[in-house]
Amino acid sequence: MKILVTVKEVAQVDDEFDIxxxxxxxxxLDYDLNEWDDYAVEEAVQLxxxxxxxxxxxxxxxxxxxxxxxxxxVTIGPERSEETIRMALAKGADRAVRIWDDAIAxxxxxxxxxxxxxxxxxxxxxxxxxxLSGVQxxxxxxxxxxxxxxxxxxxxxxxxxxxLDQDVDANVSNVxxxxxGGIEELTEVDGPAVLTIQTGINxxxxxxxxxxxxxQRKPLDVQSLDDLGVDDSVVDSPVDLTxxxxxxxxxxxVVWEGSPEETAGELAEFLRNKGVVEG
Amino acid sequence: xxxLAVTEHRRGELRDPSFEVITAGRELxxxxxxxxxxxxxxxxxxxxxxxxxxxxxxxxxxxxHGEEFNHDVYTQAVVAMAEAHEPDAIVMPNxxxxxxxxxxxxxxxxxxxxxxxxxxxxxxxxxVTREQYGGKVETTVEVDADAVALTIRxxxxxxxxxxxDAEIAPFDVDIDESAxxxxxxxxxxxxxxxxxxxxxxxxxxxxxxxxxxxxLPLVEALADALGATLxxxxxxxxxxxxxxxxxxGQSGKVVTPDVYIAIGISGxxxxxxxxxxxxxxxxxxxxxxxxxxxxxDYAIVDDLFDVVPELIEQFGGDVPN
Numbered sequence: 290m291k292i293l294v295t296v297k298e299v300a301q302v303d304d305e306f307d308i309x310x311x312x313x314x315x316x317x318l319d320y321d322l323n324e325w326d327d328y329a330v331e332e333a334v335q336l337x338x339x340x341x342x343x344x345x346x347x348x349x350x351x352x353x354x355x356x357x358x359x360x361x362x363v364t365i366g367p368e369r370s371e372e373t374i375r376m377a378l379a380k381g382a383d384r385a386v387r388i389w390d391d392a393i394a395x396x397x398x399x400x401x402x403x404x405x406x407x408x409x410x411x412x413x414x415x416x417x418x419x420x421l422s423g424v425q426x427x428x429x430x431x432x433x434x435x436x437x438x439x440x441x442x443x444x445x446x447x448x449x450x451x452x453l454d455q456d457v458d459a460n461v462s463n464v465x466x467x468x469x470g471g472i473e474e475l476t477e478v479d480g481p482a483v484l485t486i487q488t489g490i491n492x493x494x495x496x497x498x499x500x501x502x503x504x505q506r507k508p509l510d511v512q513s514l515d516d517l518g519v520d521d522s523v524v525d526s527p528v529d530l531t532x533x534x535x536x537x538x539x540x541x542x543v544v545w546e547g548s549p550e551e552t553a554g555e556l557a558e559f560l561r562n563k564g565v566v567e568g
Numbered sequence: 569x570x571x572l573a574v575t576e577h578r579r580g581e582l583r584d585p586s587f588e589v590i591t592a593g594r595e596l597x598x599x600x601x602x603x604x605x606x607x608x609x610x611x612x613x614x615x616x617x618x619x620x621x622x623x624x625x626x627x628x629x630x631x632x633h634g635e636e637f638n639h640d641v642y643t644q645a646v647v648a649m650a651e652a653h654e655p656d657a658i659v660m661p662n663x664x665x666x667x668x669x670x671x672x673x674x675x676x677x678x679x680x681x682x683x684x685x686x687x688x689x690x691x692x693x694x695x696v697t698r699e700q701y702g703g704k705v706e707t708t709v710e711v712d713a714d715a716v717a718l719t720i721r722x723x724x725x726x727x728x729x730x731x732x733d734a735e736i737a738p739f740d741v742d743i744d745e746s747a748x749x750x751x752x753x754x755x756x757x758x759x760x761x762x763x764x765x766x767x768x769x770x771x772x773x774x775x776x777x778x779x780x781x782x783x784l785p786l787v788e789a790l791a792d793a794l795g796a797t798l799x800x801x802x803x804x805x806x807x808x809x810x811x812x813x814x815x816x817g818q819s820g821k822v823v824t825p826d827v828y829i830a831i832g833i834s835g836x837x838x839x840x841x842x843x844x845x846x847x848x849x850x851x852x853x854x855x856x857x858x859x860x861x862x863x864x865d866y867a868i869v870d871d872l873f874d875v876v877p878e879l880i881e882q883f884g885g886d887v888p889n
Contacts, residue, residue, distance in 0.1 A: 302701045304855040313705065398709075401671060401681050424667075429700050429707075431683050432662075433671040436639075440675035445749035446639070448668035467819050468578070468664050471759040471812070478750040489806035527713040528680045531695070535857075536706045542851070542864040552868040553878030556850065559866065563848070565770050565826050566794040566883070 290340070290358045290457055292333040293417035295408055295435070296326040296377055298370035299428040311397060311533050322373045325423025329486040331493040332453060333360045333421050334381035340457050358457070359383050363411045365404060367394065371509060378504035379496035385509045386411055392514055392521045400526035405437035410517035412442045418460050420483040424449050432485075439483035447478045451487040569602035572655035574646055575620055576665060577611045578637065579755065582619055585661035585720075587727035592688060592720045593659045594624035594728065599690035600656050603627065606734070609645045610634045614736075623730030629739035640748040642669040647676045648741040654715070657690070662719035674717035682709055683719040702836055703859040722818075723841060759820060761813040768797035770827045773816055773843070775801040777832020777853065777872055781809045785888040786876050787831055793885030799823065801833045817842035832872045835860025852876070 298320050306317035322330075337358035360382045364374055367389055374385045388407050393399070412420065422435035439446035451473070452465035460480030465473040467487050478484070496504070514521060545555040560566045573593035575586035590606065597604040603626040608616045613630035621628060631645040646669070650658060658677075660670045662684045674681035686706075687697030694711040696718065765771060772791040778784060784804075791798040798814060805815040816823050818838040828846035833839060835851075835858055843849070844863055851864035852872050861867055868875055877887040 300701070302704050304857065306704070308705065313701065401683075402675070405671075405675065427702065429698075430702075432667050433674075433681055433683050435671075436668065437671035437675050437681070440643075440672040446668075446672075447750060448639075449664045465756075466664065466668075468755075469583075469818050470822070471757055471820060472578070473756045473758055475753045475756065476750050477753060482749075488802070492808060526680065527711055528682060529710045529712070530707055531710045532708040533700070533705050534707075535704070536699075538857075538862055540862040540864060542861055542867040544856075544867045544869060546869075549870055549874035549878045552870060553875050553882055556866070556868065556875075557879060557882040559850075560770075560794065560827065563827065566796065 290419070291415060291417040292336060292358060292360050293412065293415055293420045294326070294329050294333045294360060294362045294377070294382065295420065295422040295438070296330065296362045296364050296374065297323045297423070297426050298364065298366050298373040299323045299426050301427070308533055308535065311530050313533075320369065320373065322376055323423050323426050325425060325427070325486060325488055327493045328488050328490050329421040329423050330360075330362065330377045330380055330382060331491045332486055335491060336455055336457075337381070361386065361415060361417070363408060364388065365393065365399065365407055374509060375501075375504045376496055378507045378509070379500040380494055381500065382507075384507050386415075387509060387511050388517065389511060390514045392524050396524040398526070398528060398530040399524070400528045401431055401433045401437050403524055403526055404434050405441045406523045407517070407519065408434070408438045409441040410519050411512070412438065414517070418481050419455070419462070420444065420481070422483060422485050424485045424487050435483050435485035445478050445480065445482040446484065447476055447482065448485045449487050450484045451490045453484065453490065569600055570605050570653050570655040571597040571600065571602050571657045571659060572605045572607060572646070572649060572653060573659040574607045574609070574642070574661070575616065576637070576661050576663060577616055580611065582616050583663070584727060585663055585666070585722045586620055587622065588722065588725040589659050589661055589720060590620065590622055590625060590728035591725040596657055596659065596688055596690050602656060605629060605649075605653060605655065607631070607646060607649055607739075609642055610637060617736045621732045621734050621736065622728040623732050624728060625732040625734040628734045628736045630736065631739050631741055633743050636752050637665045638748060638750070638752060639665070639669040639672065640750065641743055643672040643676065644743050644747070645739070645741050646673045649739055650677055652739075656715055658717045660717070660719045662721050666719050670717060670719050677715070677717070679715050679717045680711050680713050681717045681719075682711060685718050685720045686724050688718065688720070699837070702834060704857065721837065759812040759815065761811060763797065763813055765797055765799045765814060765816065766821050766823050768799075768823070768825050770794060770796035770829070771799045771816070771823060771825045771846075772796045772829050772831065773799040773801065773833060774804055774831050775833030776803045778804070781807065783873075784809055786873070789880050789885050789888050790876050793880050793883035796829070801836070801839045830860050830864070831876065833860055834858045835863065
């Protein structure tokens with residue numbers, strides 16, 4: 290079985306920042322693996338570990354780890370993102386594909402459709418049995434790539450999955466979809482499928498030192514548009530980012546100022562006057 | 569010219585976004601000088617169609633297929649309606665289920681998709697306002713296409729009101745069952761347990777700013793000292809530090825206490841959806857630009873690890889080591 294996990298390196302913005310043109314000035318950005326994708330990687334690695342240990346105990350043979358379930362990550366990202374990709378490898382993914390090209394670098398805004406086309410080329414190449422994708426990316430939060438990819442490659446799908454019970458042999462995913470208001474939908478999805486993974490589905494591990502060392506030797510394959518057999522026109526899109534700005538604060542909060550002792554005092558007095566607390 | 573808006577229901581009831589897509593769809597239709605059509609798919613379609621027949625709706629197309637949402641059915645039905653009526657824009661809710669079919673609809677129709685819109689202006693080239701970086705910035709996205717697909721953020725547009733005179737008619741579509749690859753087997757309510765945070769008058773709510781599980785006793789001590797109930801934002805529950813019944817937000821509980829004290833909570837939109845109805849909101853956060861500040865009534869811009877121990881002492885509590 291092969292599981293493909295789509296991962297993205299995303300930027301977090303410092304508390305204080307400036308906008309330079311159409312993005313936050315790079316000085317105020319810290320890059321890391323997208324939180325949702327961290328859970329997706331963990332889910333894939335756990336599936337691989339569970340399945341392989343079951344295989345081991347039933348056959349009585351000492352199978353090589355990851356012999357039966359291969360976990361491959363795919364990223365659309367510049368060279369900078371390799372550090373983040375290596376972190377996913379250190380957590381147990383077997384190898385990585387990074388899609389990049391001058392044509393992508395020159396594109397200011399990657400549309401959902403462009404991302405789905407690029408990832409679809411890798412899905413066709415790798416022919417995975419299951420694709421895991423984060424529900425959304427923490428930067429632009431489109432939340433659409435996974436389902437768009439499924440539609441493109443003719444896979445089944447389920448969005449916002451917070452529990453997965455995978456029947457590896459039948460390739461059926463029994464999932465829980467996290468709906469609004471504390472309701473979960475119990476759904477059965479026939480594979481091959483794309484599942485978009487919600488945070489909290491598992492406890493992502495920290496990479497071990499041994500894992501980090503091993504990650505350096507794992508394959509990380511860079512694919513250009515040419516390599517993927519995709520035409521440059523894939524980056525053309527009618528969707529363009531035209532401005533970015535700090536929203537005007539709608540807030541009219543009274544800000545208590547002073548030392549922690551003073552501000553805590555103000556808050557305490559407020560609560561006492563309101564008559565809602567003990568003491 | 570038409571705009572097509574898609575309604576949403578669950579377990580026998582229309583959900584609020586159904587009435588919000590009418591409002592957003594009507595605005596868009598006014599900009600484009602078009603009709604507004606609604607899609608009602610699955611469940612008690614006749615009753616739902618009557619309920620959504622509000623002012624500004626010109627036609628309602630019903631597809632009586634299945635009781636509950638199924639993304640394959642929705643995708644096939646919306647695609648067929650789009651092919652029949654060629655709407656300039658399809659407006660869908662940016663909900664968990666909306667995001668389970670909207671990208672497939674856009675893909676099948678080869679339309680550009682912009683999700684989670686908080687503003688739409690179609691008076692010229694279509695401009696969509698969105699948020700990025702957890703709401704720290706807003707962006708404008710321009711879509712230069714004749715036919716688009718959009719999802720709108722819940723609770724950004726008011727619910728449509730009034731009574732409409734839309735023509736309600738079944739829409740003729742053959743759902744291809746062989747292409748339906750997923751089966752909904754049921755629903756389960758989660759987050760029960762001994763504590764009901766929706767009943768609390770005062771909530772001390774903790775977020776990512778607490779940093780480590782070892783620091784949690786600090787906010788527990790504050791809740792104790794105030795005689796308040798402890799709740800949290802999503803990451804605390806995701807990390808397994810507090811049970812699901814403590815979670816405030818879109819996927820957790822909607823709370824309306826007298827006082828909501830948000831400690832180290834940035835105020836992501838999903839969290840705000842669960843607590844904005846609180847009577848008084850107090851935020852303690854190091855970031856003066858955090859989205860929580862937009863809805864706070866009172867704020868302390870400082871480190872919670874300095875402020876919270878002071879507060880505990882003010883109320884005669886013991887500060888944990």
